Structures are given as C-alpha cells and as structure tokens.
Amino acid sequence: MTETPTPAPTTTHHPYGTPDTPHVTVRGEAHLEVDPEIAHITITLTARGTDRRTTLDSLTHRNTTTLDLIKSYGDTIEKLETGTLSLSPELTRHGRGERIRTYHGHIQLTVTLNDFTTLGELTARLADHDLARVDGPWWSLRPTSPHHAAARRQAVREALQRAREYAEALDTRLGALLELSDTGTHHGPLGRAAFAQAMPYGAAGAEAAADAAPIDLEPVRQNVDAQVEASFTLIPPNLG
Known part of the structure; x- marks a missing residue:
C-alpha cells in the first residue's frame, strides 16, 4: 500500500500585516530646484529662388557656413543634429494651367550646448x-544628471523618517523593510528663455555675424521631483 505524503504546512501571506507583525506604509517625496546643465536651440535656414538647382546650392552654402560656425565652438557643443530638409516648388496659375513661380528650401538644425556664455x-x-x-533656448538637465539621484535619495530618507515618526507615536520601533517602490522621478518641462520665442529671419547677412553682440540669457531653474513608497514591519506595540 502506498502512503500518501502529508502535505507541508503552508504559510499564509498577509500583505497588510497581522497583530504579530504589523506593517506601516509611507510615502516619501523630494522637490529640488536646480540650475540647468544644457540648453537646446533650433536653427531654420531658408533659401528661395526661381531655379531649383540655384536654390539648392544656396541652401547648401548656408548650411555649410552655419555648421562651420557652430563647430568652431568646440567642446561647448554637446550635440549637433540635422533635422528636416525640404525643397518644394511654389505654383502659380498661368492661363489654364500652372507653372512654378519659385522654389523654397529649408534645413533645420538642432544644437545642444553646455556653456551658457557661448550660447x-x-x-x-x-x-x-x-x-x-x-x-529657443530650451533648458534642461542631462538624463544622467546627479540631481536625479539626489532627489531619489532625499525621497527615501523622507520615507524612512516618516515611518520612524509613526513608530515613535506608537512607542515602538521599525522592524524590517518589506518593500520600496519608485512611484516616479519627474523632471520639470524644458524651460524657455524669457525673450521672444523665435528670433526673426536676420537681414544683416553672414558677413556681419561676427560683430553681433552676445545676448544676455538667464537660465531657467529646473524642478526635479521624486516619489517613493515604502513598507516596513513594526515591532508589535503595546497598546494597553
């Protein structure tokens, strides 16, 4: 005869604690306001002409001149990217049909800088x-900024302090950490400088560019928020 093995006793999990192992769950938050680390600007170059090839050559020349100027600032330029490029005809009515009146060319560049004097x-x-x-400019922190880690650490410290205060109110102590969850680390929206959102198309020409007076820009402070939720066991308090 085959013996039926005796099932092992099962341990019931009590996610909300028991009288013998009470739990406390708290939230920790951090709100930091810090200086930005980088700034972004976009440059839109335009060319117009009645001939497709001439318009394209003009756009190419402006693009090359602009890229050379940006690259001349060396390591203060963290990133330089070419976005959209377009060359399209503008049509006009001519008798019963249409003909090309002019061509419009556009190139958009995006620049990220880490030196605001250079900016x-x-x-x-x-x-x-x-x-x-x-x-632009739009101001921001790098994804790897130490300010993000600082906010997370501060949120954890606040959660621990809050849990200790609850335990102290019950005249007991914390036991063990059960769970720590990151409910969100948020960075404030990219800030824009406090001047006209878009500088109009220049009219002075590239030959006068070196004489342009630098623009005094005030960086927009960045908000970094972090939230955590932590659960701890408590040494059973004496509530008598």
Missing part, C-alpha cells in the same frame, strides 16, 4: 545670418 554669443551670431531663424 548667448552663438545665438546672436546665428540670428544675424541672412535668412536664418533661431528658436
């Missing part, structure tokens, strides 16, 4: 270029 100088020189438009 003011470069922005002014770019805005002084013929048929160039500058938008």
